[in-house]
Amino acid sequence: MTDYSLDRVPDLAPSVRYKFATRVLPLLLLALILLSIPLFEPSRTWLSLFNAIGINMVFALSYNMLLGQAGMLSFGHAVYFGLGGYAAMHGMNAIENASYDGGLWAAFPMFALPLVGFAGGALAGAVIGWPSCRRAGVPFAMISLGIAELVAAAGFMFISVFGGEEGITGDRMNGVELFGLSLGPLGEVYWFIAFWTFLGVALMYAFTRTPLGKLAQAVRDNPERVQFVGYNPNRVRYLVFIAAGGFAGLAGGMSAVNYEIFTPESLSVIPSGLVLLMAFIGGARYFAGPILGAVVLTYMQSNLSDYSEAWLLYLGLLFIGMILFAPGGLAGLLLSGTTALRQSLSGKGLVRAGAFAISALLSATGVIVLVELAVRHSNGFGEAFEPFSFHLAPDQMMPWAVGLVLAGVGIGSLKVLSRQGGMGS
């Protein structure tokens, strides 16, 4: 008899090196980027943009715990962001009061305020999630929409809690200083945001590796089977919902310290819609997707409006384009781009990726030309669209034709390409 000892069975578990490369390295990279940004001595504009990006990263990732991981489409995630933020805002004012009168809050450092936000968001998730997580799919989406409308309306009605439309303001330069940060100048706030962004990202990544995180994915893909195995899918959804609410509240707490103000519209369906766009455009199927989405959309929101008044239209078109042609989002596109580069020896993948990129560029240019011409035509001042010293006047035929041809060729070839098998899907 041959004795197959156990040690001869090939080891199927991922190697230490593989684990390091896929799990630890990306986080180290993130830490490195966060640490190196101040070396460039960015202006205050850029610092405040980075701070907004950090907040949105955590917020979008927490949203993706629902959408990407557990398959729950929510139209009301800003509720938890807002309630957590309000909890933190009240904490901030409690710290300020305690610094005059003493009390328990006097020992609480301003730096740790996102923890209050986390608690507030998780508590709100636990209360609201209890009834709403008993449904999945479209009913869950509708419940979240209804609750978002109700909470947003309550935000304007309960003045003692939410401060009416002008919201609650505070001063972050109070209480115990941690790490020698007074949190006054933006540069110091950056370190605060960077710390919590990293912690939030790392913890949410760790969450995907927990049994609960794995179960959530199972519930997304096949709830019946999860039930057969002996778990209650509703309970899994509920627990994920609480965690997602907590991390959204963490982002709210970061936002409270960064802006020193919280207003009821941060509870409304508009930021809820925006975080959905971030997660989806970034790529809801990938952990890093919402991070990309947060970077791109926050930049678009703050800066694209300087260049075009139709930036919301571009946002909508980008979103629709992503759904139609690249459901994997930006992360999916990047991934297939790098795969294509790796296969470039065969040449085929590279050609495809190149063709895809060129036709996307063509159609984007065409659409932009058309939209900008239309905007100027509708404003009716006879102003011309002048990108890169071109002169495109809306009252001539030629620019319109150019736009149409560019868009037509681009979209046409995109369709041909996607018919041969989608990109990033």
Place this chain on the structure above:
Amino acid sequence: MSKGIFGKSSLAALLLSGSVLSAEAEVIKVGYIDPLSGPFGSTGDAGVKHFRYAADEINAAGGMGGMQVEVIAFDNKINPKESLVQLQKAIDQGVRFIAQGNGSSVANALTDAIAKHNKRNPGEEVLFLNYAAVDPALTNKKCNYWHFRFDAHVDMKMAGLTDWLRDQKDIKTAYILAQDYSYGRAFTAAAKSMIEEKRPDIKIVGAELHPIGRVKDFTPYVQKMMSANADVVFTGNWGTDMTLLVKAANASGHTVPYLTFYGGGLGAPTAMGQSAVGLVKQITEFHENIEASEKQMARVDDFEKTNNLDYYYERVFTLMNMLDKAVDAVGSVDVPKVAAELEGMTYETPYGEVTMRADDHQLMQPLYISTFSEGVVRDVENTGFGFKTDITIPAAATETPTTCRMRRPS
């Protein structure tokens, strides 16, 4: 801070393409922070056109203190947090004068942030020139030295409306309808106390708040007013909430006066149309049928021709010209000095003399109550309708006491 691994200058150029602190000495930058996209984009868009036109006028006349003025628009999506991001952008681009008007929540956030900024960054002070946010708190409880308001606030406008009411002896009952948020509540409170004060015999038969932007059909509200036999309606509503209310009133045959702040707001005359004729009254610092010099009328005509938009914000011109006067007097963009110059300044507008009260930085200007009518000399938005003046309230009569305790920088 250590120097970067790359040369500082090249990276700054890389990161800041387009937004460098170049601030050439000859250009004064006015940062306009208001919604330019989304549901309120139209309002913000109209505002910036007024500012740009006023800037062009000043530049054509030699600029402010010999320097050219440039108006840079920043889109805040009427969101307080986004406004703070845009404020930071504006300051980094060398803007020292911030203009804003839409949304008291945004104004509150900005005045707070600008006060903090000026405290934390001496030598880089910024002025906040508010052209339309009317929350009384901004020049009362929350007043600060860096904020100047060029629009009459809620209490002042209400004082004007109730002055008109004083002489309407056949009005015995009043109804108040406003949107359920801080402005609407301030409106209701002011209406209640001032009616009580000026016409104690008038009975307030209803005071109602409704959620902002959510009511589609105002007929039930109008019917409540009719069952209560209201002789006059005070409404703080603006935008769609006002046009829908007026349409419902007209459809139900409710023909009592509707006293509004924003009856002539941009877009409202078109949306209300015929239904508002004889019904809607507004209190403003300007409408096109006020007697004025030919020069002013030519300006109105030229503005409407070049911008394809009605002339609405006279106060924007007042704001820019008073800033011009202050900078001329100082001779440079020394913000604390410009602020000191603006305090207590008087200025002659085409519609009378105005004063920036030093106690609370609130502009005192003549106000006009007018009715939306047919057969006017100049119509609004090509509707064939326009506003006719009922009474004029002199600047002195709009003064209301302030609780502001101004803290001036030493």
Place this chain on the structure above:
Amino acid sequence: METVVFALLNGLIYGLLLFMLSSGLTLIFSMMGVLNMAHASFYMLGAYFAFTLGQHTGFWFALFLAPICVGAAGACVEKWGLRKVHARGHVAELLFTFGLAYVIEELVKIVWGKFAVAYEIPPELNYSLFELFGSQYPAYRIFMLAVSIAMLAGLWYLLKRTRIGLIIQASLTHPHMVSHLGHNVPRIFMLVFAAGCALAGLAGVIGGNYLVTEPSMAFSIGPIVFVVVVVGGMGSLEGAFIASLLIGFLQTFAISIDSSFAEIFSFAGLSADGDIGRITIASLAPMLPFLLLVLMLMLRPRGLMGEREF
């Protein structure tokens, strides 16, 4: 008495307008499983088309032409957009229409401008029909009533008495069987989507001048329409009809109740100070539909008349 009569009349009109909007949505939803987030955008398109067409042809032609144009637009959206994402499930479809709502609003702003347009009630209907307790009742409302009842009757006839209706009806309950029987299901889907959009467009034509025609009109009415469809129950036109009227009455009656929570609590022997006491039932009225939505989904997820959960 006076209050009740008025609340009934107003609730009826508002409810019927809601029904015109939600009937199309319910039709699309039950056939294709797509919750069309852009449905209210087609309502808006109906109003704008009617405004533009009305300037050339007059209101009465626009009443017919505008819904047809909206239907055509809907067909295009289905053919070149929705059909592509269909294979990826309902969430992808829902997201597609969500993005579409953004795009349509921005396009409307470019084409018709950012302010409200002067889309007015036609002069031949702009008079008061009768007077009731001192308040006038405009003829246009009766016209709206007539149009929506005619539409209800037409829809009912189409679904219950024609062959096409038979196929659609069968698809409501047995979508797979219908495709096995050899019907061109994609084409049926396109037609249903177009018809649903056309109904929304019709609501826009007669609602746009009754309310206000402006770029944010879709955003402001959109969520209420979902409430109607969900409360009424999936795939049930009758349910949508009842839910529309219910919500119409609920809102108008709540507005006519003035008592605040402080009064209600003190009646019950409790005391409520501060914010809660200040709130009146009337000021809560616009929020009631959402409360109804949440309660309905939690307690009776198939809605009032629905035959299955979604």
